[in-house]
Amino acid sequence: MGYLNTSAPAFAGLSGRCVQEFFASLPTPCYVIDEAKLEENGACLAGLAQRTGCRILLAQKAFSNYDFYPLLSGYLAGTEASGLFEARLGKERMGGKEVHVFCAAYREEEFDELLSYADHIVFNSPRQLRKFGRKAKEAGKSLGLRINPECSTQEGHAIYDPCAPGSRLGTTRRVWDREMDEGLLSLLDGLHFHTLCEQDADALAQTLQAVEEKFGGLLPQMQWLNMGGGHHITRPGYDISLLERSIRYAQDRWGVQVYLEPGEAVALNAGYLVSRVLDIVENSGIRTAVLDASAACHMPDVLEMPYQPPIYQASTDTAQGDCFRLAGPTCLAGDVIGDYAFPHPLQEGDLVVFGDMAIYTTCKNNTFNGMPLPDIWRMDMQGELSRLTSFGYADFMGRLGG
Numbered sequence: 001m002g003y004l005n006t007s008a009p010a011f012a013g014l015s016g017r018c019v020q021e022f023f024a025s026l027p028t029p030c031y032v033i034d035e036a037k038l039e040e041n042g043a044c045l046a047g048l049a050q051r052t053g054c055r056i057l058l059a060q061k062a063f064s065n066y067d068f069y070p071l072l073s074g075y076l077a078g079t080e081a082s083g084l085f086e087a088r089l090g091k092e093r094m095g096g097k098e099v100h101v102f103c104a105a106y107r108e109e110e111f112d113e114l115l116s117y118a119d120h121i122v123f124n125s126p127r128q129l130r131k132f133g134r135k136a137k138e139a140g141k142s143l144g145l146r147i148n149p150e151c152s153t154q155e156g157h158a159i160y161d162p163c164a165p166g167s168r169l170g171t172t173r174r175v176w177d178r179e180m181d182e183g184l185l186s187l188l189d190g191l192h193f194h195t196l197c198e199q200d201a202d203a204l205a206q207t208l209q210a211v212e213e214k215f216g217g218l219l220p221q222m223q224w225l226n227m228g229g230g231h232h233i234t235r236p237g238y239d240i241s242l243l244e245r246s247i248r249y250a251q252d253r254w255g256v257q258v259y260l261e262p263g264e265a266v267a268l269n270a271g272y273l274v275s276r277v278l279d280i281v282e283n284s285g286i287r288t289a290v291l292d293a294s295a296a297c298h299m300p301d302v303l304e305m306p307y308q309p310p311i312y313q314a315s316t317d318t319a320q321g322d323c324f325r326l327a328g329p330t331c332l333a334g335d336v337i338g339d340y341a342f343p344h345p346l347q348e349g350d351l352v353v354f355g356d357m358a359i360y361t362t363c364k365n366n367t368f369n370g371m372p373l374p375d376i377w378r379m380d381m382q383g384e385l386s387r388l389t390s391f392g393y394a395d396f397m398g399r400l401g402g
């Protein structure tokens, strides 16, 4: 049956457990990070790095639960940061490994501190390179410029497409020709592009062609090429051999050190959000289970992407069993997670376990409606559960005033 998805990739780490018993003692809602699955992903990425010579960084915007950095540091070359705080976290917690930063625009008053954490600094525009490049170079940093190859490989997701028309992300060839000069070029050690989102290696191969057409003449002058994130490398069925060929192509053609900075692929399918049914309501024949977890607060990508997350032992094919709409307890009418079929009718108090909840969740949640932040738990290699953090009223209040 479709709803018995206990061996689906998102739940492989639970290996068919009875979650009602396994998670019974956890306070809900809470996130559970699956250490064994993280290690499996880490080993996959380390194998890729070993076979090709590329260097792989954790994009912390997707996953920054630093209690797991000691584990990941054994597999990765370092971290990628979107700004000052992530750069500091990477520097302090990822065991002295490389710290790379990309931000669409740096702030003057933060830049000196940023220099104390970062090894690589990637600028978004020739203007930012002109403003900060000399200082960063004198501080001994390796500098890059993010390019925009203007090659969209995803449709219908403009919000996640840095190559969408009018995008602010990356320097197009036209802007390069208008604004770069010899002095600025001499500051650069590498180029960076990030154009993908949850994609396979064919999209990278296509993008690499566009990069070659537009910027290929400049690459032999560079020491490194950072191919960004969005590579779904650890997803079952991902074409890893095409990725390897693409990496080798860049290395051979331009003599560059290749970097990848995936976020999702590092922690894919390595977390669960455990929630409970608080009430069941009915309107126009639709039964809605109101949970203690909220899409808007605890899994915002469900509404932003949007997507429907997998649930342990439930199917999105609503013809398959007892159908319920799952929704959060907030005031937002659209705080709806989706419609699911369960093998038996849901009841107040039942546990509902969402899969693939390590990425873009704990680093993106919020306390809208005064919702408490879910605690974060570790599921260790032996399957033992232990609490890493707990949150309360002070965390809600502390963000609102003093």
Ligand SMILES: Cc1ncc(COP(=O)(O)O)c(C=O)c1O
Pocket: 059, 061, 062, 080, 102, 194, 196, 197, 198, 228, 229, 230, 231, 261, 262, 263, 264, 265
């Ligand atoms: C510059 C950059 N690098 C890396 C990533 C990580 O992407 P993903 O988590 O999809 O692999 C992102 C995501 O937006 C990004 O903007």
